[in-house]
Amino acid sequence: MKKKILILAGGYSKEREISFQTAKAVYNQIKKDYNCKILDPKNGFIKEIKKFKPHVLFNALHGRYGEDGYIQLILESEKIKYTHSGVEASSICINKLISKELFVRNQILTPKYLIIRGNIKTTLKNIHKYVKKKLQFPVVIKPTNEGSSVGVYICNESNFKNNFNKLSNEKEILIEKYIPGREIQVAIMGKKKLGTIELVPKRKFYDYKAKYDKNAKTKHILPVNLPAKKIEEVENIALKAHKITGCKGVTRSDFRFYKNKFYLLEVNTQPGMTKLSLVPEIAKYKGINFYNLIKWIINDASINR
Numbered sequence: 279m280k281k282k283i284l285i286l287a288g289g290y291s292k293e294r295e296i297s298f299q300t301a302k303a304v305y306n307q308i309k310k311d312y313n314c315k316i317l318d319p320k321n322g323f324i325k326e327i328k329k330f331k332p333h334v335l336f337n338a339l340h341g342r343y344g345e346d347g348y349i350q351l352i353l354e355s356e357k358i359k360y361t362h363s364g365v366e367a368s369s370i371c372i373n374k375l376i377s378k379e380l381f382v383r384n385q386i387l388t389p390k391y392l393i394i395r396g397n398i399k400t401t402l403k404n405i406h407k408y409v410k411k412k413l414q415f416p417v418v419i420k421p422t423n424e425g426s427s428v429g430v431y432i433c434n435e436s437n438f439k440n441n442f443n444k445l446s447n448e449k450e451i452l453i454e455k456y457i458p459g460r461e462i463q464v465a466i467m468g469k470k471k472l473g474t475i476e477l478v479p480k481r482k483f484y485d486y487k488a489k490y491d492k493n494a495k496t497k498h499i500l501p502v503n504l505p506a507k508k509i510e511e512v513e514n515i516a517l518k519a520h521k522i523t524g525c526k527g528v529t530r531s532d533f534r535f536y537k538n539k540f541y542l543l544e545v546n547t548q549p550g551m552t553k554l555s556l557v558p559e560i561a562k563y564k565g566i567n568f569y570n571l572i573k574w575i576i577n578d579a580s581i582n583r
Contacts, residue, residue: 280313283576284332286317286349291341292429300551302340305307307569308576318350324356333393334579335360336572337548344370345548346423354396354581361575364583367524371545374422377523381542384522386515390536393422393453402439409438409453416456423447432456438575459536462502464516465549465560466529468578471513474562499557502562504535512521512540526583530557547548 280376287301288294301316309315316500317326327335335358343349345362353360363371370376381388392412394405408419419441421432429448430443433456445451461479464551465472478497502509523545530549534541549557551572561571 280311281310281334281576282330282332282334283312283334284313284327285314285316285338286319286331286344287316287338289339289344289349291339291344293340293344296550296552297338297340299375300340300555301336303568304336304338304572305554306522307572312576319343323350323561327356328360333359334576336576336579337550338551339553340548340550342423343370345546347377350583354583357581359579359581360583361579362420362527363523363525363529363581367526367583368522368547371525371547372423373528374420375450376451376545377544378454380522381519386542387539389418389454391452391534394451395449395454400440405442406435406438410435411453413453417453418456419445419451419453421445422450423454457534457536459534462512462533462535462540463556464531464533466516466520466525466531467558467561467574468527471517472557472566473500473564474509474513475500475556475560475563476500477556483518489547498559500559508535508538509565511512515540515542516545525579526580528557530570 285301289297303316305316305419315330316415317323317463320528335353337349337360339345347365347366349560354365370380375393379387379390390413392409395555415432416432418430418432429445433441461477462474463477464474476483476499478499480495512533519531519542520529525545525547530546532543534543549555552560558568
């Protein structure tokens with residue numbers, strides 16, 4: 279009898295459509311060898327899971343409720359084997375403030391930052407002055423708990439107020455010093471360093487469109503043109519971040535390389551698995567095809583993650 283794989287996709291986040299793209303790509307790879315189905319977690323979805331009785335649940339959800347520990351807690355309580363990171367690691371990595379504090383405590387270089395909470399009774403003018411004094415422009419502003427560069431803006435003095443207002447509904451906003459330089463991404467697979475890729479976006483940075491729109495024409499560079507010692511250095515940092523946050527399965531860490539230093543921006547616990555996604559591309563370069571990558575993720579599934 280074929281092993282049953284339930285692929286959870288869609289959800290309630292702003293990355294819903296990308297989640298479906300990941301799910302379809304995974305489904306198309308494994309449908310011949312597994313009894314698989316894609317499920318959008320709506321009301322009563324636990325009943326659907328119990329009805330299908332999967333051996334493994336492949337978590338293809340992105341963003342809030344999918345990679346923040348919420349869905350993981352439900353799956354743990356139902357004792358259903360699932361892929362990727364568990365409750366605690368997911369909640370740490372989705373929250374850019376908590377993860378950055380953890381990086382700092384563990385001597386991992388990350389851009390200097392401030393946190394602005396929605397209930398702060400101050401004017402935007404005062405925030406502007408505070409940011410200029412503490413960080414200096416340019417800066418990057420982003421929600422603390424979104425993925426796929428959703429709601430991320432690079433700001434100078436002239437456009438800061440306008441961009442900040444776009445995030446006015448957020449409870450917390452992270453403001454960090456903008457680090458120029460090269461965009462380096464590292465994939466971790468289990469307890470091993472999978473590989474490194476460099477991105478050269480045609481756009482201002484590797485934003486949502488650069489990630490998922492082929493017309494954005496982001497250049498992917500493999501192998502990365504850096505000395506072997508520097509590649510080893512950044513991969514060691516990514517592996518360290520993967521471990522200290524308690525991640526499982528596959529992760530992708532985002533770095534900026536500037537003045538011979540690597541700045542860790544964040545760790546992604548649910549990296550995309552679309553045709554334009556980086557982890558499958560790195561895996562392929564390292565001799566692991568897409569099917570075998572997905573199979574490894576499925577075999578890695580468990581509870582108590």
